[in-house]
Amino acid sequence: xxxxxxxxxGVAGPVVAMALQRVGIEATVHEAHAGxxxxxxxxxxxxxxxxxxxxxxxxxxxxxxVGFPTPVIEFRSWxxxxxxxxxxxxPDGSVGLSLRRSDLYxxxxxxxxxxxxxxxxxxxxxxxxxxASAVTAVFADGxxxxxxxxxxxxGVRSTVRALxxxxxxxxxxxxxxxxxxxxxxxxxDAEVGRLTMVFGRRGFAGYLAxxxxxxxxxxxxxxxxxxxxxxxxxxxxxxxxxxxxDLHHGDRSPVLDLVEATPGPxxxxxxxxxxxxxxxxxxxxxxIGDAVHATSPAAGQGSSLxxxxxxxxxxxxxxxxxxxxxxxxxGLRHERVERVxxxxxxxxxxxxxxxxxxxxxxxxxxxxxxxxxxQAWVRAHSVDWDAPxxxx
Numbered sequence: 001x002x003x004x005x006x007x008x009x010g011v012a013g014p015v016v017a018m019a020l021q022r023v024g025i026e027a028t029v030h031e032a033h034a035g036x037x038x039x040x041x042x043x044x045x046x047x048x049x050x051x052x053x054x055x056x057x058x059x060x061x062x063x064x065x066v067g068f069p070t071p072v073i074e075f076r077s078w079x080x081x082x083x084x085x086x087x088x089x090x091p092d093g094s095v096g097l098s099l100r101r102s103d104l105y106x107x108x109x110x111x112x113x114x115x116x117x118x119x120x121x122x123x124x125x126x127x128x129x130x131x132a133s134a135v136t137a138v139f140a141d142g143x144x145x146x147x148x149x150x151x152x153x154x155g156v157r158s159t160v161r162a163l164x165x166x167x168x169x170x171x172x173x174x175x176x177x178x179x180x181x182x183x184x185x186x187x188x189d190a191e192v193g194r195l196t197m198v199f200g201r202r203g204f205a206g207y208l209a210x211x212x213x214x215x216x217x218x219x220x221x222x223x224x225x226x227x228x229x230x231x232x233x234x235x236x237x238x239x240x241x242x243x244x245x246d247l248h249h250g251d252r253s254p255v256l257d258l259v260e261a262t263p264g265p266x267x268x269x270x271x272x273x274x275x276x277x278x279x280x281x282x283x284x285x286x287x288i289g290d291a292v293h294a295t296s297p298a299a300g301q302g303s304s305l306x307x308x309x310x311x312x313x314x315x316x317x318x319x320x321x322x323x324x325x326x327x328x329x330x331g332l333r334h335e336r337v338e339r340v341x342x343x344x345x346x347x348x349x350x351x352x353x354x355x356x357x358x359x360x361x362x363x364x365x366x367x368x369x370x371x372x373x374x375q376a377w378v379r380a381h382s383v384d385w386d387a388p389x390x391x392x
Contacts, residue, residue: 001025001317003147005137007125008154009036010105012289012306014112014119016151019057019314021115025148029112030123030139032154036105042180043216044297045070045195046097046104048090049381050304053311056385062111067099068211072194075369077362078201080252084369090379096300098195098208098216104303125159130283149322150285151313153306156272158291165279171272173226174296174348176204179240179268180218183207185261187254190215198255199361203247204351205255217258218297219244222352227270237265271296271348275341280334281326288313293337298351299344301378305337311383319389328391340378 004020006013009031017027046063054060075083088096113119124140128150135150152160156171190196190209197206207217221243235243241259248255259266274294280287289306312332316325353361368374 001148001322003027004149004151005030005135005145005147006151006153007137007160008152008158008289008291009033009109009119009121010153010155010289010306011108011303012153012291012310013151014108014117015054015057015059015307016153016288016310016313017117018059018112018115019311020317021117022057023314023318025314025317027117027151028145028147029117029119030125030137031119031121032124034122036102036109042101043098043218044101044104044303045088045300046099047088047301047304048092048094048096048379050301050307051094051097052090052092052381053304053307053383056311056383057314059108059111063097063099063104063107066103066107067097068193069095070098070193070195070208071095074194074196075365076196076198076253077358078199078251078253081362083199083362083365086369086373086375088379091382096379125154128160128163128285130285135284148284149317152285152287152291153289153310155290156274156294158287160285161277161287161291164282164285164287165277168278169276171274171294172345174271174273174345175222175224176220176271176296176348176351177223177232177268178218178220178271178297179244179266180216181259181262181266182210183215183217183258183262185254185257186213186215187257190254198251198253199351199358200248200251200253200255201358202352203244205248205253207254207258215258217255217262219247219255219259220348220351221247223270232268232270235268237267240266240268273341273345275345276338280330281323284322286313286326286329293341295337295341296344296348298347299340299378300375301340301344305340308381308383309333309337311385312389315383315385315387316389324391325389328389331391332389336381343374
């Protein structure tokens with residue numbers, strides 16, 4: 001195998017292209033958008049397991065300078081009571097990073113381009129056809145490209161997934177909304193590097209003081225019904241601010257001060273996950289990242305799992321022929337990623353429980369967090385690049 005087509009230029013796309021390059025496979029990344037700008041107003045965490053996977057292909061330093069260490073996550077109730085805290089550290093003592101999504105995209109694209117990876121922007125896949133010896137990708141501009149393998153790294157609404165698994169279930173609605181921003185206000189008790197999660201009486205939110213000044217924040221208004229297409233995108237800045245004011249009024253937290261000091265306009269989005277996919281590959285096509293296991297942001301693992309996928313797939317293609325390499329990749333990844341997706345969905349669904357649930361949570365959580373870190377098993381994962389890929 002010498003050539004691959006990568007569809008999607010988010011996180012998984014440029015990373016898998018770099019990983020493939022290390023095993024002697026040339027890859028072209030096709031990104032539907034005009035550039036790697038990402039979502040303005042959104043930020044995320046890149047956890048130690050994701051950084052470990054980047055380290056396996058000598059790409060960790062490409063992102064180290066665009067984020068900042070976030071060694072601890074603290075949980076508080078609506079009364080201001082600290083319910084507990086967990087570290088973000090991995091087995092080697094490294095800690096997770098917080099960074100803007102757009103900065104992560106740009107950093108990964110810049111590193112891929114520096115290494116000679118070819119990226120085509122404004123290139124949207126519309127179809128793909130496999131033969132026994134090749135796959136041909138057809139793009140919206142009328143061009144076509146042939147390769148040995150097509151990798152779908154094109155996100156939760158993946159076009160490649162529809163080709164790999166026609167008639168498969170659609171993404172699942174996660175019952176919270178999302179909005180986020182960068183506030184000019186810094187709460188008096190905020191600490192740089194401490195991400196504070198607030199269980200409000202009627203809504204969940206979080207905030208993080210940035211070393212450059214100001215505070216990054218997000219909020220998850222509950223929504224039990226899936227909204228019609230366009231409804232959330234059409235919500236105005238004033239409507240978002242009114243909603244957050246209503247949800248967090250009376251909470252002893254800085255959420256409303258943060259929102260008030262955030263330049264507009266506020267925008268929001270719905271969340272969907274992909275709990276299971278019947279087929280990860282078909283012929284000479286395979287899925288990675290959000291295309292095959294999109295997870296709620298509650299896991300804080302979407303980008304990290306995508307990076308893991310990219311590196312593990314390259315190892316499998318290095319050591320095994322098709323189709324054994326694709327079967328091994330699924331076997332090595334399937335159980336882990338579906339467990340993370342399921343855990344994140346439960347967490348999102350429980351962010352705004354009724355009053356009796358809040359009381360129980362606030363009593364139990366301090367006890368639980370003193371005794372174990374529920375996310376330690378996720379962060380402890382490490383990719384051994386030099387080890388041969390062995391099917392699970």
